[in-house]
Amino acid sequence: MAIFMFSMAGIPLTAGFMGKYFIFANTIAAGGRYTILGIIGIVMSIIGAYYYLRVVAYTYFREPDDKPVAGKEDWGLKFALSLTVFGTVFMGIFPQSFYDAAEESVQELRQEHQQPTAEVPADDNAVAETK
Numbered sequence: 001m002a003i004f005m006f007s008m009a010g011i012p013l014t015a016g017f018m019g020k021y022f023i024f025a026n027t028i029a030a031g032g033r034y035t036i037l038g039i040i041g042i043v044m045s046i047i048g049a050y051y052y053l054r055v056v057a058y059t060y061f062r063e064p065d066d067k068p069v070a071g072k073e074d075w076g077l078k079f080a081l082s083l084t085v086f087g088t089v090f091m092g093i094f095p096q097s098f099y100d101a102a103e104e105s106v107q108e109l110r111q112e113h114q115q116p117t118a119e120v121p122a123d124d125n126a127v128a129e130t131k
Contacts, residue, residue, distance in 0.1 A: 003085050005056045007092070009049035015091035020045055022099065 007016035020041075027038035091098055 001059065002056050003088055005052045007088050009052040010045050011049075013089065013092045015088045015095070018092055018095040018099075022095075 003014070007014035010017045010020040024038045024042055024045075027034045027041065
């Protein structure tokens with residue numbers, strides 16, 4: 001659970017950090033009012049990280065209850081959690097291949113939905129001849 005909370009908080013070397021990094025870097029690079037939105041997003045992420053890390057601290061650093069935990073070991077659940085933890089950390093360490101795949105799909109969508117533009121003649125004589 002701690003790995004997933006770290007990812008949601010945007011701790012480096014997790015997929016959540018890379019996602020936030022790409023979003024905020026691109027909004028700030030866009031300039032204008034997007035820079036302000038990027039800065040607001042960063043501040044909100046810091047505030048959110050406080051709440052995510054409080055859950056981790058409460059879970060791991062409080063005194064345990066005296067009640068025994070009932071239940072059997074579920075190997076399927078452990079396997080699924082192991083895969084998702086691996087994926088979260090792997091995407092945080094090697095994000096470029098996932099970023100490239102997402103960028104490629106966005107480019108395809110842009111091409112499909114791009115409005116056709118009219119050609120403007122570069123020659124002033126061409127404009128005069130059409131009148």
